[in-house]
Amino acid sequence: MAIVKVGLLTIGQSPREDVVPEMKPFFLPQIQVLEKGLLDDLSPEEIRRLKPKTGEIPLVTRLRKGSSVQLSEKKISSLLPEAINSMKTKMKVKMVGVLCTNDFQKTEFPPWSIFPFNSLKFLITRIIDIKRLGVVVPLEGQIDAAKKKWKKDKIIVEVKSPYARGKSWEEIAQNFSPKKVEIVILDCMGYKIKDKRALQKLLSVPVLLPRIVLAFAIDQHL
Missing domain, CATH: 3.40.50 (Rossmann fold)
Structure with missing residues (x-):
């Protein structure tokens, strides 16, 4: 059985030890999970710049050490397409599952991205x-x-x-x-x-x- 690489992209930081272990028992046996976080390579100051302003829809996610952070839905929407494409090209995954339930339908995403909201x-x-x-x-x-x-x-x-x-x-x-x-x-x-x-x-x-x-x-x- 050939291994299939699947990316899981969190809007926070990876690994999502609070999420992915509970998902793995439901995956088909040939799936190999690779994780990435939208905030993985950002400094604390860069993360602070992503916080929602007054009137913006807030999203909440988990950082690597277990704390949570609120982020601007608008700013996260603009960052997601590049992150999804990066996982496809650099990690060679077949598809990317996004670990966020927000409705991102106003943004265009590649067909190999899967959102739980849909x-x-x-x-x-x-x-x-x-x-x-x-x-x-x-x-x-x-x-x-x-x-x-x-x-x-x-x-x-x-x-x-x-x-x-x-x-x-x-x-x-x-x-x-x-x-x-x-x-x-x-x-x-x-x-x-x-x-x-x-x-x-x-x-x-x-x-x-x-x-x-x-x-x-x-x-x-x-």
Whole structure:
């Protein structure tokens, strides 16, 4: 069986020891994972320049030593195409999976790049017929963007960062339950399998975890 190189590109710093090990069991056996981070070669000052300004959509990601950082969606969008092409040419990967759930559709990307948002959107618009969608995002500043990008009849958004202390999953479930959400999206690559299981047990509805969805999407593109 021939080895197939697949790149995983984080908008933070690699390696993503909090994400990739949970994805690997879902990959086909011939896949060899190579990681790269958008911030790998940047100094602390250069990273600070990527922080969102007032009015810009914030993204949040993890740095190599475990801390988190907020970044400007607009600035990250402009950096991604070159990073994806670089992985293709320098690492000789067949495709690149981007470890971010943001909707980057306003930017043009090469056909060998795979974004979890596209797969998640396909699931909830073409496969799963629902009207009440629950979404969990890491930041208060992402609530409006989440409502716009998922576009369902009824969207209930809760905030819980995978990188910092905040509400418990019990509190999140208590807010979702009265609104009768039919499915929940954990809208960040930082959420873990244990988070999915905890919320799913409390709500008894499907909970979509982007890291698993992305792993299956990569398998299907081989």
